[in-house]
Amino acid sequence: MDSIDVRELRNVLGAFATGVTVVTTIDGDGQPRGFTANSFTSVSLDPPLVLVCLAKTAATRPVFEAAGGYAVNILAEDQKGVSRTFASKVEDRFATVDWQAGPAGNPVFAGTSAWLDCSMHQTVDAGDHVILIGCVRGCGHAPVSPLGYCRGAYVTFGLEQKAMETRGRQTLVGAILERDGQILLVETPDGGVALPTAEALGKPGRSDGLLHRLATLGSTVDLSFLFAVFDEDNDRRVSIYYRGKLIDGPAAGQGARLVGFDAIPWAKLPNDAVRSMLQRYVAERREDEFGVYVGDEVSGTVQPLSRTV
Structure with missing residues (x-):
């Protein structure tokens, strides 16, 4: 069999969004033990079976292999600290x-x-992990949003839901796209510059969609995460911005260009809200720690995302 690039495999598997759990048990001395895991899944309804995977190098491996059972705690979106x-x-x-x-x-x-x-x-012994298959003896759930994890960062589904609650309101969907420390900006008719935007995210063939707009610029992109959701114009419009990677483009002569962080023409951006958002992006990129802004064009909160579980 051909060898697989381990780093690429990790990146591929990391694109699969999961929840975040803490798996717990009681050791032989009667003490509680636990570890964070996102490798959890259902196996069977009859009998009711689930599984979690534990690395063979984990310090808790002997404890869980000897245990009579375990609990899977599926964390809520406000339990990043527990994770x-x-x-x-x-x-x-x-x-x-x-x-x-x-x-x-x-x-x-x-x-x-x-x-x-x-x-x-x-x-079950499986490569560099041990699979722990459990038979469910009790379970429960609450009406709260779960904590998610994808591509090395926590995902808060409640924020994604807010972004979708736009019925009856105008929407503006935009993207902060980066390649090699440069941001994609498009020229505007008044001589200014702006981030690429559209009325919807859409599909490449939808004329009012952001993906179609980027395709017309000759750009191939990977939109990774939500970056900001804010109300504008007295709540009549909601702006939704994603952050991602610019893979190819832009094509020459399409009114778009790449600009380095230190060369961004701040005064030519369309408004204070976009300036503030882009300034936050540059600062967070330099620290390699991103958050998601929720509020309006004047004030709001930034909810941090951690890069690792």
């Missing part, structure tokens, strides 16, 4: 969470989107 704690080497990870024993005796957290408490059904 980080259980992915760290903090000695007493359970000191920061409220938990109680589930039906099978394993730690179930308060405030999660959902949970399942399982007895151990089977362990």
Whole structure:
């Protein structure tokens, strides 16, 4: 078999969006143990089976292989801190969470989107991981948005939902597209510059869509994440901006060009909202830590995204 580039494989698998879980159990000394994982999936409804994957190099591997079961805590969107704690080497990870024993005796957290408490059904050796198959003995869920994870960053589905709640309002969809430290800007009729925008995200063949607009510029793009959602013009319009990579283009003579961070003509941008948003992008790119802005063109909040689980 041909060799596979491990880094490329990780990037490919990282494009599959998942939830974030903390898997917990009780060790032989009666102490709670746990780890953060997004390699969780359902297996069967009859019998009710689920699985999680645990790296063979994990310090908790012997504990979970010897355990009689485990609980899967599916984290809510406000539990990024819990995810980080259980992915760290903090000695007493359970000191920061409220938990109680589930039906099978394993730690179930308060405030999660959902949970399942399982007895151990089977362990399977699989390459550099161990697959822990559990039989569900109890479960529950709450009407809160789950925490997501994709391409090395947390995803907050509640923000995506806000972006979609635009019925009866005008929309403006734009993109901050970067390649090699340069941003794609388009020329405007008044001699200014702007980020590429359209009335909808659309498909490449839809004439009013952003993807079609970018295609006419001779550009191939990868729109990765939501970057900002804000109301404008007294709530009559919502602006939705994504951030992503410019793979190819723009074509010559299409009124678009790449501009380095230090050469952005700030005074020529269309308004203060776009200037502020692009300034935030440049600052966050330099720190390699991104967030999502939600508010209006004057004020709002930036919800941070972590790059690693």
